[in-house]
Amino acid sequence: MRLLKVATCNLNQWAMDFDCNLKHIKESISRAKEAGAVIRLGPELEITGYGCEDHFLELDTVNHAWECLKEILLGDWTDGILCSIGMPIIKGSERYNCQVFCFNRKIVMIRPKMWLANDGNYRELRWFTTWKQEDQLVEFQIPPEISEALSQKSVPFGYGYIQFLDTAVAAEICEELFAPIPPHAELALNGVEVFLNASGSHHQLRKLDLRLRAFIGATHTRGGVYMYSNHQGCDGGRLYYDGCCCVVVNGEVVAQGSQFSLKDIEVVVAQVDLDAVASLRGSISSFQEQASCKSRVSSVTVPYNICRPFNLKMLLSSPQKIMYHSPEEEIAFGPGCWLWDYLRRSGASGFLLPLSGGADSSSVAAIVGCMCQLVVKEIANGDEQVKADAIQIGNYTDGQFPVDSKEFAKRVFYTVYMGSENSSEATKMRAKVLADEIGSWHLDVCIDGVVSSLLSLFQTLTGKRPHYKVDGGSNVENLGLQNIQARIRMVLAFMLASLLPWVHNKKGFYLVLGSSNVDEALRGYLTKYDCSAADINPIGSISKQDLRIFLRWAANHLGYSSLAEIEAAPPTAELEPIRSNYSQLDEVDMGMTYEELSVYGRLRKIFRCGPVSMFKNLCYKWGASLTPSEVAEKVKHFFKYYSINRHKMTVLTPSYHAESYSPEDNRFDLRQFLYNARWPYQFRKIDELVQELDGDKVAFEESGEHGKLGATSGVGGMGVVAAASGDPKAGL
Structure with missing residues (x-):
């Protein structure tokens, strides 16, 4: 048996905070060595943080990464352990995203990324170039200051693997695993047994299964040990990197973070038997045949044995059941952890949330409550860093620290119900009960006086006073009166967030939380610069349907039982007067249901459908x-309001x-914001298709072929609809 102990990790790095990142790297290496591991894998671009974005274009960023690597190599961190460390490197005129292999205080090889992530949230081609010389390793001249300190002038650079005396190890960086022809297929035929995937993969609902199936598939039919490392946390932007480092052997997960x-x-260690890899490969005839005529991949020889001989005291890591979270748990824990990172790193002292008693703001409140529960739980588990951060943010003194989530919430969370004459007692009471369950410092504010003052000012300026539609006013007046209320709430929220800590003799400022969901953004069903405008929004790309499922789950699992009643209530903005024969409902206002909006959103973005398709x-x-x-009218109605309101996405709160x-304009969904909202060409094509289909329907009815229009009309794209109705998946 060739026994090999390996370590992979989740690290919570922060873009451009080199001290923080270097500390985490060193600690992860120390833990790996203490566990007896001889290979340590860290996340992609771990020295700088993955989310540096245009800071990668600065020479300082690359230089600081080299300085940090030098500090690691000058110590004993890499003695007896192969460390794969991610950082940007400039070679000649090109900048590469690289994994640097270090062993015994030397750089063994530098592996540049060959296929870059360049869609969705990712723009790697903006900052890096791909390594295209796949048939060779070239010599890279180490920067002079680093070279002198390490007494090493050059190192092999390019696509290749490291050949030890008893096994071969290679990198496959993040996106490369998902390429049509991934490197691990060719590397396996060249004898590589251990694959190291350093990644910067963000959380997305229901996405983890896609990732794990890729690791399992990479080694199921060709054998191998697949190690995966990832960032975990908010490193400075909209993404939450969701960790889940793991080790897979011959298609079976043996360790998972x-x-x-x-x-x-978080360091995850596994002990594996490389003879099991050799045995599987030797039993597959097609693998043997393809290996015999493989294309040769370059390698770097390291004359050391890193495996250990057979030893009964060294237990092998056994296959284990993969841990998946439900979507409801993902909504609670992902945004909850993201909020904690944002809070502790922003210098803020807490959060302020306009809490209306509706589903969206109540979901945000529940997520903050979940964050408080997670903090108290981690402190009880002995996490000193979480404890220190909580003491500082909560302003604890005399050796005190959080031991109760409700008490902690009272210190770091304000909720404000900003009611008007149009608000109901039911929503007011629901907000109060939920705030009590979570433990937030709750305020009840009436905004009618401010609204009246603004309307009086307007009347003084113009001589006119607007009225609601139910009171005889026009659509313009009705909308204007609703927007006044919404925008007053935004101004009041930011004023309270900045001054309430001062009123209560607390340090710092509070961050204002937004609570508009992805479907409302897609439809534009929000007032520009209203209380949807905030510092950050934890639910900005979560659908209404998923939020309702989350509320039912949270009522039972987070202990906030009032959420069940909130979820059951019909969504309403409460911006118009309530009458015995009229009450304002979101879905009536929008002219479409939230379920329909989810379908439109997936077809528009995920399956790239214009109006006609x-x-x-x-x-x-x-x-x-x-x-x-009827279908045509629905599609036209959606695209009309989507295009009219697209400009709102340019100022959407970072979520x-x-x-x-997600229709978020700044990073993810890059489309124009000035449209011809009549869509004359596209809508005309739809009308022509409607006439054609109506003619087909008459012909079918006359021939007795009832009910077969959908099956026989020849309209394309049925496969897209089938996929759109299921769970969305996204690439790494």
């Missing part, structure tokens, strides 16, 4: 209950990214 955690450092697909999906004319059909 946490997906959501407040820990800064969306119409065709929905004729299949909804053809049993709607006529082509936690959790859904692949």
Whole structure:
């Protein structure tokens, strides 16, 4: 038996904080060595942090990464252990995203990334170039200051693997695993047994399974040990990196780290038998045949044995059941951990949330409550870093620290119900009960006086006073009166967030939390610069349907029982007067349901449908209950309001990214914001198709072929609809 002990890790790095990142790297190496590991894998670009973005274009960023690497190599960190460390490197005129292999205080090889992530949230081609010389390793001249300190002038650079005396090790960096022809296939045929995947992969609802299936598939039919390392936490942007480092052997997971955690450092160790890899490969005839005529990959020889001989005291890591979180748990723990990182790193002393008693703001409140529960739990588990951060943020003194989540929430969380004459007693009471369950410092504010003052000012300026539609006013007046209330709440929220800590003799400022969901953003069902405008928004890319499921779960699992009643209440903005014959409802105002919005969003973004192809697909999906004319009207209605309101996405509050059909303009969904909202060409094509389909329907009815329009009309794209109705997945 060739026994090999390996260590991979989740690290909570912070973009551009080199001291923090270096500390975490050193600690992870120390823990790996203490466990007896001889290979340590860290996340992609771990020295700088993955989310540096245009800071990667600065020479300082690359230089500081080299300085940190030098500090690691000058100590005893790499003695007896192969460390794969991620950092940016400039070679000649090109900048590469690299994994640097270090062993016994020397750089053994530098492996540049060959296939870059360049879609969705990722823009790696903006900062890096791909390594294209796949047939060779070249000599890289180490920067003079580093070279002199290490007494090493050059190092092999490029695509290749490291050949030890008893095994071969190679890197496959993040996106490369998902390339049409991934490197591990060729490397396995060249005898590589251990694959190291350093990644910067963000959390997205229901995405983890895709990632794990890729690791399992990489080694199931060709054998191998696949190590995966990832960032975990918020490193400075909208993404939460969800960890879940793991080790897979011959298609079976033998070690798995946490997906959501407040820990800064998590090291996962596994002991594997490389003879099991050789045995599997030797039993597969097609593997033998393809290996005999493989394309040769360059290698670097390191004359050391890193395996250990057979020893009964060294237990092998056994296959284990993969740990998956439900979508409801993902909504609680992902944004909860993201909020904690944002809070402790921003210098703020807490959060302030306009709490309306509705589903969206109540979801945000529950997530903050979950964050408080996680903090208290981690402190009880002995995490000194979480304890120190909580003491500082909560302003604890005399050796005190959080031991109760409600008490901690009272110190770091304000909730404010900003009611008006249009608000109901029911929502006011729901907000108060939920605030009491969570433990927030709750305020009840009436904004009618401020609204009246503004309307009096307007009347003085113009001689006119607007009225609601139910009181005889026009649509323009009605909308204007609603927007006044919404924007007053935003101004009041920011004023309270900055001054309430001062009133209560607390340090610092509070961050204002937004609570608009992804479907409302897609439809533009929000007032520009209203209380959807905030510092950050933990639910900005989560659908209404997922939030309702989360509320039912949180009522039972987080202990906030009032959420069940909140979830059951019909969504309403409460911006118009309540009358015996009229009450304002969101779905009536929007002219579409939240369920329909989710379908539109997935077809528009994930499956790249314009108006015409969306119409065709929905004729299949909804053809049993709607006529082509009705489908056409729905599609036109959506695209009209989507395009009219697209400008709102340019100022959308930065939100936690959790859904692949997010319309967020700044990073993820890059489309124009000035449209011809009549869509004359596209809508004309839809009308032509409706006429054609209506003619087909008449012909079918006359021939007795009832109910077969959807199956026989020849409208394309049925496969897209089938996929759109299931769980969304996204790439690494």
